[in-house]
Amino acid sequence: MTSSFVMVHVGQSTEAQRNLEHGVETQSWGFPESKPEYATAHPKYAVLATDASPRVQLGDWLQGTATLYLCQVRGDFYEGTAPHWPDEEAEARVKYPLRFGIEPLAKLEGVPLGQDGPLSLEGSDAIRRSGTDRGMGKLVRMSPLGLLELAGIPTDPAHPDEVPLDKSPGFTAEQVQGKRKPQRRRRGAGYISDPKKRKAIELHAEELAIAHYEAQGWSVERLGKPYDLRLTRKGAERHVEVKGTTGAPTSVELTINEVLHARDEANTVDLYVVSDIVVDTRTDPYTTSGGRVLLLEEWEPADEDLRPRKYEYRIPQTS
Numbered sequence: 001m002t003s004s005f006v007m008v009h010v011g012q013s014t015e016a017q018r019n020l021e022h023g024v025e026t027q028s029w030g031f032p033e034s035k036p037e038y039a040t041a042h043p044k045y046a047v048l049a050t051d052a053s054p055r056v057q058l059g060d061w062l063q064g065t066a067t068l069y070l071c072q073v074r075g076d077f078y079e080g081t082a083p084h085w086p087d088e089e090a091e092a093r094v095k096y097p098l099r100f101g102i103e104p105l106a107k108l109e110g111v112p113l114g115q116d117g118p119l120s121l122e123g124s125d126a127i128r129r130s131g132t133d134r135g136m137g138k139l140v141r142m143s144p145l146g147l148l149e150l151a152g153i154p155t156d157p158a159h160p161d162e163v164p165l166d167k168s169p170g171f172t173a174e175q176v177q178g179k180r181k182p183q184r185r186r187r188g189a190g191y192i193s194d195p196k197k198r199k200a201i202e203l204h205a206e207e208l209a210i211a212h213y214e215a216q217g218w219s220v221e222r223l224g225k226p227y228d229l230r231l232t233r234k235g236a237e238r239h240v241e242v243k244g245t246t247g248a249p250t251s252v253e254l255t256i257n258e259v260l261h262a263r264d265e266a267n268t269v270d271l272y273v274v275s276d277i278v279v280d281t282r283t284d285p286y287t288t289s290g291g292r293v294l295l296l297e298e299w300e301p302a303d304e305d306l307r308p309r310k311y312e313y314r315i316p317q318t319s
Contacts, residue, residue, distance in 0.1 A: 009131030028247030030096030054131025062114035074101035101250030106151030107171040118146030204288035205244030205274040249275040
């Protein structure tokens with residue numbers, strides 16, 4: 001069984017590595033332009049490859065190794081309108097408009113690029129060609145089983161595109177940084193360090209959600225905790241969790257209480273996600289616009305779609 005892949009080479013420049021960290025942190029990726037083949041493409045996996053120079057002949061390339069960041073692709077390609085990556089925000093313009101969501105599955109270091117490795121010849125060469133074409137993604141079909149096996153991710157060979165998130169190791173921006181100089185502490189997928197920007201995104205998403213539900217005749221009350229919005233209409237009650245991002249709608253960060261609340265049979269809960277929100281940080285206060293809405297009604301998060309990022313460890317007591 002083969003699956004569709006988008007293969008990407010990421011350079012070693014400071015800017016490229018910073019964008020890689022941010023892309024992993026916010027679970028989004030993008031290209032400088034669209035290509036005709038992207039219009040009908042629906043890749044299931046993405047491989048972001050680094051630590052290998054692409055400007056060599058194929059024979060030399062196949063003798064080398066690379067670090068591979070294996071991801072699931074979430075959603076189709078779309079045209080982004082919000083500056084999202086650090087260099088985009090610095091220049092206040094969209095440089096990578098063709099975008100898609102990535103769900104980190106595993107970081108694989110020192111992977112052979114030749115026949116001894118998990119990639120097909122076409123897949124390996126696609127990474128090399130991406131590196132000579134500004135990091136533009138190259139589409140290939142190949143079996144994902146070698147990569148999944150190397151990552152220790154169990155899968156059904158008959159259904160290679162069905163990967164349980166809770167059984168994959170994942171990776172974070174800190175792992176992308178490796179042993180380089182310490183960076184600011186991060187707090188998981190989609191986290192934004194600027195509190196004013198984070199609040200502006202949150203309020204923009206909530207305003208869109210309120211307008212949506214009020215148009216349907218619901219009375220809306222802002223709560224914040226234990227959930228964002230409480231809706232009432234003709235004796236019925238519904239609760240809404242609202243999430244916002246400037247990137248792709250790949251995944252959201254949930255507290256244990258948010259998960260338990262959504263799973264409680266006594267509650268009817270919607271998940272309202274707004275992605276691709278434009279934030280103008282040149283104004284005071286920041287102004288927001290745009291956004292793409294994904295609404296999951298009567299939402300209940302399943303185990304296979306959850307990955308724990310923190311554990312509480314109870315220390316054994318000794319006498």
